[in-house]
Amino acid sequence: MLLPIIRDDAATEALALWCRETLDAAETAFAGARRIARRLGAHRNGEVCEVGFWAPELLERRIPEGDVFLEVLDAVEPLDLAVSRQKLRLRRTLVPMKRHEAFHFAVVSGMRPGAREAVGSFYALAWRDAEGAWRRILDPLAASLPFGVFAPAEYYDVEAMQAARQDGDYWKALGAGADAPVKIGPPVNILQIHVGTATQGGSIASLARHYEHLADRVRRDAPLEPSDRLFLGYDAVQLLPVEPTTVYEKGPDFWTETAVGDDEIEVDLRRPDTTNWGYDVVIAGMAAVNPAILETGRPDELVDLAAALHMFPKPKRLILDVVFGHSDNQGLNALNHHYFAGPNMYGQNIAYRNPMVRAVLLEMQRRKVDFGADGVRVDGAQDFKWWDVDTETNRHDDEYLQEMADVEQQVCGVRYRPWMIFEDGRPWPQEDWELASTYRAVIEAQRDDDVFQWGPLTFAHNTPFVYGFWLSKWWRIREMLQHGANWISGCANHDTMRRGTQMSPKLNINTRLGETRMDILDKAYDNPAAQLVTYAAFPGVPMDFLNASGRASWGFIRNQDDSFGVKVVAEESISLDWQVDDYAYSVPIAFRRLKEMGFETREDLARFLRFLPALVEVTDYDLDVICLLLNRVEPPLVGPFPVDTPTLKRIARAWMDDMHDFCNVANYSDKLSDAQTRFNFDLREFRRARPWLRDNLGPRDVFGYRQPVNGTTLFTSLRHGPEGEQVFMIAHMEGGHVEEIDPLTLPIEGLAGRGWHVALRTPPIGGDYIGGALTLHDGMGVLFTRSAAARE
Numbered sequence: 092m093l094l095p096i097i098r099d100d101a102a103t104e105a106l107a108l109w110c111r112e113t114l115d116a117a118e119t120a121f122a123g124a125r126r127i128a129r130r131l132g133a134h135r136n137g138e139v140c141e142v143g144f145w146a147p148e149l150l151e152r153r154i155p156e157g158d159v160f161l162e163v164l165d166a167v168e169p170l171d172l173a174v175s176r177q178k179l180r181l182r183r184t185l186v187p188m189k190r191h192e193a194f195h196f197a198v199v200s201g202m203r204p205g206a207r208e209a210v211g212s213f214y215a216l217a218w219r220d221a222e223g224a225w226r227r228i229l230d231p232l233a234a235s236l237p238f239g240v241f242a243p244a245e246y247y248d249v250e251a252m253q254a255a256r257q258d259g260d261y262w263k264a265l266g267a268g269a270d271a272p273v274k275i276g277p278p279v280n281i282l283q284i285h286v287g288t289a290t291q292g293g294s295i296a297s298l299a300r301h302y303e304h305l306a307d308r309v310r311r312d313a314p315l316e317p318s319d320r321l322f323l324g325y326d327a328v329q330l331l332p333v334e335p336t337t338v339y340e341k342g343p344d345f346w347t348e349t350a351v352g353d354d355e356i357e358v359d360l361r362r363p364d365t366t367n368w369g370y371d372v373v374i375a376g377m378a379a380v381n382p383a384i385l386e387t388g389r390p391d392e393l394v395d396l397a398a399a400l401h402m403f404p405k406p407k408r409l410i411l412d413v414v415f416g417h418s419d420n421q422g423l424n425a426l427n428h429h430y431f432a433g434p435n436m437y438g439q440n441i442a443y444r445n446p447m448v449r450a451v452l453l454e455m456q457r458r459k460v461d462f463g464a465d466g467v468r469v470d471g472a473q474d475f476k477w478w479d480v481d482t483e484t485n486r487h488d489d490e491y492l493q494e495m496a497d498v499e500q501q502v503c504g505v506r507y508r509p510w511m512i513f514e515d516g517r518p519w520p521q522e523d524w525e526l527a528s529t530y531r532a533v534i535e536a537q538r539d540d541d542v543f544q545w546g547p548l549t550f551a552h553n554t555p556f557v558y559g560f561w562l563s564k565w566w567r568i569r570e571m572l573q574h575g576a577n578w579i580s581g582c583a584n585h586d587t588m589r590r591g592t593q594m595s596p597k598l599n600i601n602t603r604l605g606e607t608r609m610d611i612l613d614k615a616y617d618n619p620a621a622q623l624v625t626y627a628a629f630p631g632v633p634m635d636f637l638n639a640s641g642r643a644s645w646g647f648i649r650n651q652d653d654s655f656g657v658k659v660v661a662e663e664s665i666s667l668d669w670q671v672d673d674y675a676y677s678v679p680i681a682f683r684r685l686k687e688m689g690f691e692t693r694e695d696l697a698r699f700l701r702f703l704p705a706l707v708e709v710t711d712y713d714l715d716v717i718c719l720l721l722n723r724v725e726p727p728l729v730g731p732f733p734v735d736t737p738t739l740k741r742i743a744r745a746w747m748d749d750m751h752d753f754c755n756v757a758n759y760s761d762k763l764s765d766a767q768t769r770f771n772f773d774l775r776e777f778r779r780a781r782p783w784l785r786d787n788l789g790p791r792d793v794f795g796y797r798q799p800v801n802g803t804t805l806f807t808s809l810r811h812g813p814e815g816e817q818v819f820m821i822a823h824m825e826g827g828h829v830e831e832i833d834p835l836t837l838p839i840e841g842l843a844g845r846g847w848h849v850a851l852r853t854p855p856i857g858g859d860y861i862g863g864a865l866t867l868h869d870g871m872g873v874l875f876t877r878s879a880a881a882r883e
Contacts, residue, residue: 094201096163096184099139102198106130106141107189110196124450127194131451132232132378133202133214133246140202140246144216145447146228147193148427154218160185161197162217162227164243164356170210172237172388175362178349183356185217193447204248205235207255207391213243225351231375231426232455237388239363240335240376240425242346247390249458256394256463259503261401266505273507275465276541278326278408279779280626281634283584285331286384287366287648289637291757294386295333299396302403309404315772317763321641321756324775328400329410329468329634331585332369333384333393334459335376337421339365340653362388366751368585368648370470372414373422374430374441378458390462397463410466410512411459415441415452415495416474432477436520443488444477457498465509469495472515472533487517489536496537512543512579516550525552530570534577546571546578546631553587556615558599561804561824562796572788575630582625583616583639591615592646592666601825603869612669613642614870619770619853620806620822623872626778627820628794628808630787633778640771641756642763644670648754650747653740657714660743661707663750664700667693671753681753684745688731695729699742702728714739766854773851777874783812793839802827805867807834809841815879819847822872833864834873846881850874 110127117123131143142161149159163186168179188195195216205211216228233244266273290297305322308315315323338345343361350357363383380390400407417437422430430448432440442448460467475488496511513533518524530544547567554560561568571578596608604618605611616639625633638645646666652659676682676693690696702721710716714736722733731738752758778784788794789811797805803826810818819842821834835847849861851874856865860873 093165093167093182094203096165096186096199096201098186099198099200102139102141103189103196106143106196106198107191107194110143110191110194114192119446121446121449124446125453128232128447128450128454131454132230132234133244135204135246135248135250136198139198139200140204140212141198142188142196142214144188144195144228144230145193145451146195146216146427147429147447148228149195149218150193152220154220156190157187158219159188159190159195160217160219161188161199162186162215162243163199163202164213164215165203166210167355170360172210172362175364176360178357178359181213181356181358183352183354188216202246204251205245205389206248206251207387207389210237210388211235211246211248213245215243228427229375229425231377231451232458233376233379234458235390236335236376236379237363237382238345238360239338239382240373241338241344244379252391252394253461253502255391256398256503258398258401258463261398261406262463262503262505265507269505271506272499273505274539274541275408275507275510277510277543277632277785278466279782279785280325280632280775281327281329281410281579282322282325282640283329283331283634283636285368285585285638285648286333287751288643288645288754289756291755292386293755294384295380295392295396296386299392299399302396302399302407306399306403317765317768318641318760320768320772321637321763324772324779325407325635326779327408327410327466329466330412332372332412332414332470333381334369334372334414335379335381336365336367336369336383337371337373337419337649337651338363339651340421366648366650366748369412370414371419371649371651373425374415374418374452374455375422375425377413377415377452377455380462393462401463408465408510409463410468410510411462411464412468412470413456413459414470415456416469416471417441435474437474440474440476443475443491449491449494453494453498456495457500460498460500460509461502463502464500466512467495467509468512468514470514472513473517473519487532489533492533493537496539496542510541510543511537511539512545514545514550516545530578531574541577543577543579543632546575546580548582549579549584549587549634552590553582554591554594554615555582555618555621556591556601556604556611557594558601558825560601561806562800565796568794571629571631572792572794574787576785576787578631579634580625580629580631581634582621583636584634585636585638585645588616588636588639588645589647592644592669593662594669595665596668601869603825603827607672608669609672609675617642617767617771618870619767620824620870620872622771622774623820623822623851623853623874624806624808624824626774627784627818627874628806628810630785632785635771637756638754640768641759643756643759644750644754646670646750646754648747648751650744650751652743652747655712656743656747657703657717657739658707658712660700660746661704663746664704666750667697667700675753682749683752684749685742688742688745690730699728699730764854770851770854774874777850781812781816781818784810784818791841793841795839797837800826803829805829807837807839809839811841815882817841817877817882818850819875819877820872821867822853823867823869825869828866828868830866831864832867835862835875844877844882846877847875848877848881850876 235245235247
């Protein structure tokens with residue numbers, strides 16, 4: 092039964108007065124904005140809902156206060172978030188809002204708070220223009236957006252969601268005996284996961300269930316299968332961004348109003364089904380969860396995942412990847428113009444120097460991390476810039492990055508500050524950035540000594556399947572050994588693997604990695620020798636990417652584009668050569684949409700894709716001319732030809748959707764190598780047992796490569812632990828095989844003597860190897876240990 096929506100006049104007046112007094116008393120505009128941002132959005136306070144909006148555009152348009160309302164929408168028919176499409180009626184109630192300057196408030200009773208089992212009231216700020224037309228301002232600080240950022244938000248009971256979480260013991264143990272906020276430090280290693288392709292279900296709920304299943308297997312000491320090991324042996328899980336992303340550029344919309352009356356509206360609702368790698372955000376809604384990856388449409392799924400990780404037999408941490416460095420151009424339709432500072436290569440720069448914008452962004456971050464994250468990875472930190480009018484230069488906003496690191500979280504009554512990682516390759520995108528970047532700018536600027544950055548081998552442009560890669564990066568490797576304690580290490584992540592699939596196969600490719608291009612790419616980003624160097628030699632915190640270690644495909648996943656979708660596919664088309672062979676394409680479930688359009692074989696599609704990039708370039712991306720030229724190809728192309736611009740766009744959409752499905756890790760589980768996954772898991776456990784390996788190399792540690800090279804890059808490392816243990820590694824990185832080499836006889840200071848034990852061997856070296864001479868091929872290596880007692 093719907094309750095009447097009634098404004099509490101006294102409480103509304105008090106809230107507006109509080110806003111005025113806060114602004115008047117604040118030492119700075121930013122300090123006042125920080126306090127007010129905490130009260131924006133919709134919050135449950137007992138039996139009433141407090142709603143606040145920052146809407147400076149209404150003042151600029153000279154909209155009188157009497158034309159500004161809180162619009163509350165309640166379903167009068169059952170609303171099911173688990174169906175693809177539904178049409179229903181919503182009761183519409185308009186409540187006058189109280190204004191102070193650019194802020195608008197209302198305190199009302201009768202609004203239904205959303206919860207795990209119930210959909211709450213929807214709301215927005217509604218205003219009437221001089222012609223009597225109604226317009227909306229949506230809530231950028233919404234806690235729940237079942238139909239995306241361009242639909243009214245759902246009023247959600249966040250406190251009830253937090254009270255029901257199952258990982259309270261984890262948080263209480265973290266905060267035990269602490270008077271001040273707890274500072275969470277770095278884990279030993281990280282698994283990076285894209286939710287949409289991590290499990291067959293492609294949702295946060297599905298991923299949470301998978302970890303609960305794995306936890307049960309671990310508790311029962313069940314034998315681990317190769318697909319189990321992909322997710323195990325990690326201290327932390329880092330999700331690619333789970334914020335709401337862009338929507339379909341040309342529709343269909345997820346919320347369409349088919350009839351609007353004074354007291355009721357009719358809506359056509361579609362369940363959000365976009366696919367995206369996570370980085371195409373519009374800034375609005377960053378405190379909520381992307382509804383396209385919510386199986387139930389409830390944000391509780393993210394709390395459940397945090398709990399599943401925290402309640403693992405050996406607790407795992409959750410790291411959230413946040414994108415505040417830019418907005419897609421769609422953000423211009425979601426937020427007022429004060430949020431933006433002009434266009435950039437991604438869409439729009441953000442106006443960080445605006446005190447209210449700055450405060451809202453930090454508040455979005457606080458609310459999101461309060462879902463229960465232990466760490467935060469900040470995407471593109473080098474993009475946080477502002478124009479200094481005094482020096483007429485762009486300056487990096489390191490103060491803002493520090494403010495991000497200083498945000499205090501609270502879960503289950505425990506106050507804490509999460510571990511911070513910054514991706515910052517400044518002076519990127521300057522042309523010489525690869526040479527000029529130190530990857531230490533944020534580390535050196537921050538107050539905390541446990542702030543991390545992505546290291547030079549982790550940043551985007553690394554291609555370990557090109558001959559000469561490892562020695563060409565030798566100067567960076569030396570930096571890692573000296574400064575890498577606060578770097579994320581590892582060559583496989585969402586950026587590097589995507590870049591790899593865009594490289595021309597005509598380059599000098601290391602064909603020793605595999606017999607086919609698919610094999611080469613798989614081994615390049617899941618290379619036992621590279622893993623051995625990363626985990627047994629390099630300092631810092633190693634990070635693996637699930638799609639790489641699962642030998643699954645990966646690419647630029649985004650199906651929302653209309654204007655530039657064909658261009659994106661043209662740029663991604665080369666990935667067909669790297670990731671899809673005839674057999675993979677022929678699997679009935681693979682590329683089903685493209686097959687339905689007439690591309691029945693891989694060669695049919697490949698021929699079309701060989702023409703498309705060239706035509707995009709020579710026509711300066713004129714779609715009509717591209718279609719004209721494609722239709723004149725002789726012999727004619729196979730597929731939906733003759734093609735027109737709408738059909739070409741449908742092909743692009745089919746490619747994106749099919750590639751998203753093709754990249755799902757679950758599709759590759761039956762092809763995983765038991766030996767390879769076992770080695771990787773054992774190597775991770777080796778590192779976790781020796782956290783001292785995170786430290787920079789000391790005066791007695793040695794890292795080098797065999798000289799003269801003689802056609803082979805052979806890395807060696809000798810590291811010394813705090814209790815006298817020595818760890819020695821030899822890894823064949825690339826080049827011809829090395830016959831009959833005895834690793835323990837190499838002329839390395841500190842290596843001589845007895846007592847060495849073989850700890851790990853890369854496949855295909857068998858368990859019968861316990862020392863002595865052996866032949867090493869590309870990707871092979873051995874790990875030895877020696878205790879202090881064994882040396883005596």
